[in-house]
Amino acid sequence: MANPINDFSPPPRLLLGPGPSMVHPRVLRAMATPLLGHLDPKFLQVMDDVQQMLRNVFRTTNRFTIAVSGTGSAGMEAALVNLIEPGDPVVVGVNGLFGARMAAIVDRCGGKLIRVEAPWGKIIEPQDIRKALSRSGPVKIVALVHAETSTGVSQPLEDIAALCRDHGSLLVVDAVTSLGGLPLNVDHWGIDACYSGTQKCLSCPPGLAPLTMNERALAVIRGRKTPCQSWYLDLSLVADYWTEGKRAYHHTAPISMLYALREALRLVEEEGLAARFARHKLNSAALMAGLASLGLRPFAEEHHRLPTLNCVTLPTHVEDAPVRASLLQEFGIEIGGGLGSLQGKVWRIGLMGESSTRTNVLTLLSALEEIFLRRAWIARAGIALDAASQLYLSPSRGAHTEEPAPTGA
Ligand SMILES: *Cc1c(COP(=O)(O)O)cnc(C)c1O
Numbered sequence: 003m004a005n006p007i008n009d010f011s012p013p014p015r016l017l018l019g020p021g022p023s024m025v026h027p028r029v030l031r032a033m034a035t036p037l038l039g040h041l042d043p044k045f046l047q048v049m050d051d052v053q054q055m056l057r058n059v060f061r062t063t064n065r066f067t068i069a070v071s072g073t074g075s076a077g078m079e080a081a082l083v084n085l086i087e088p089g090d091p092v093v094v095g096v097n098g099l100f101g102a103r104m105a106a107i108v109d110r111c112g113g114k115l116i117r118v119e120a121p122w123g124k125i126i127e128p129q130d131i132r133k134a135l136s137r138s139g140p141v142k143i144v145a146l147v148h149a150e151t152s153t154g155v156s157q158p159l160e161d162i163a164a165l166c167r168d169h170g171s172l173l174v175v176d177a178v179t180s181l182g183g184l185p186l187n188v189d190h191w192g193i194d195a196c197y198s199g200t201q202k203c204l205s206c207p208p209g210l211a212p213l214t215m216n217e218r219a220l221a222v223i224r225g226r227k228t229p230c231q232s233w234y235l236d237l238s239l240v241a242d243y244w245t246e247g248k249r250a251y252h253h254t255a256p257i258s259m260l261y262a263l264r265e266a267l268r269l270v271e272e273e274g275l276a277a278r279f280a281r282h283k284l285n286s287a288a289l290m291a292g293l294a295s296l297g298l299r300p301f302a303e304e305h306h307r308l309p310t311l312n313c314v315t316l317p318t319h320v321e322d323a324p325v326r327a328s329l330l331q332e333f334g335i336e337i338g339g340g341l342g343s344l345q346g347k348v349w350r351i352g353l354m355g356e357s358s359t360r361t362n363v364l365t366l367l368s369a370l371e372e373i374f375l376r377r378a379w380i381a382r383a384g385i386a387l388d389a390a391s392q393l394y395l396s397p398s399r400g401a402h403t404e405e406p407a408p409t410g411a
Pocket of ligand 1: 076149
């Protein structure tokens with residue numbers, strides 16, 4: 003045969019971009035275990051385990067807590083297309099790419115889109131949501147991104163959740179880059195529907211979208227006058243497969259992905275959420291200290307910076323593409339560039355799940371130092387590593403980069 007396709011072995015990579023993140027060998031091993039049928043009682047136990055552990059990580063008792071087949075965007079689409087019917091007024095907070103994606107889906111559902119905007123890098127202000135709610139008459143849904151991966155902004159949710167209660171609106175939250183990486187309390191904060199993805203802070207390959215909905219949200223779905231526009235993501239059909247006692251075939255579950263998610267969630271439970279959040283915060287603070295010594299400043303506004311996605315502004319003399327190419331080709335390290343109008347202006351460095359380690363922070367900083375030194379952008383080696391090490395030695399120095407203390411956690 004001419005030109006046979008070769009065996010593929012990927013080069014070693016350190017994944018420090020906006021996802022996928024590094025995957026633990028235990029998760030990779032779980033994916034390689036033999037298949038079961040999707041209605042096999044032994045597989046149904048895997049689904050039960052996944053549901054139970056997802057409830058723990060979402061901090062919810064919602065019975066309807068599942069993993070949608072597909073990546074994070076499938077979770078976004080599932081939440082929105084099931085809750086929205088043509089003509090429904092929907093407020094969407096848009097301060098980055100993923101808020102804009104939510105708005106695009108609302109439009110396609112025929113929802114009456116009310117955009118509440120903030121500049122990229124800033125949070126959506128609760129008073130702007132309040133204004134939109136009092137100005138617009140009854141609003142069915144308010145949709146917000148908890149962790150804006152395009153800007154590194156961490157959106158406070160509790161005040162807005164209370165506003166939603168007062169106005170009888172449902173709160174839908176995108177937790178793709180927060181679930182398992184920073185505090186998220188679905189029940190306590192009053193989030194009605196929340197979705198995520200597997201390849202970010204849960205450190206599982208991409209392919210499933212955890213999703214949870216409370217009774218208020220489910221009642222809206224049950225009360226629909228028109229069928230959901232998507233057959234594949236129609237949660238009233240999907241639910242029959244995830245409900246104990248029913249287990250009716252809808253589509254074949256991605257068996258190996260569910261094995262992987264189960265193992266990834268077991269790793270989360272072994273570490274414990276509090277320890278996991280503290281680890282993300284510390285490594286982010288050390289990285290930011292190191293980057294600051296290289297002249298790279300945080301893009302997101304103070305007090306609202308994600309520990310999982312570190313977005314930094316490049317000084318004008320620092321070239322984006324050549325540095326990222328060197329990192330990848332010479333050092334095997336992937337980081338993310340800017341999206342949309344931020345292209346060439348920022349880097350997005352993910353420290354999510356397995357990727358958030360001291361070793362990875364120091365490895366990236368030393369690679370950057372070497373590249374910067376070669377281009378004479380810095381005068382001597384060691385400054386970034388020094389700054390990061392100082393932070394690891396006395397973590398309180400990084401206090402200014404901390405998230406606001408979560409209340410009620
Ligand atoms: C990555 C991401 C998504 C989309 O997830 P995919 O897995 O790429 O489909 C949605 N929202 C946010 C905030 C994300 O970071």
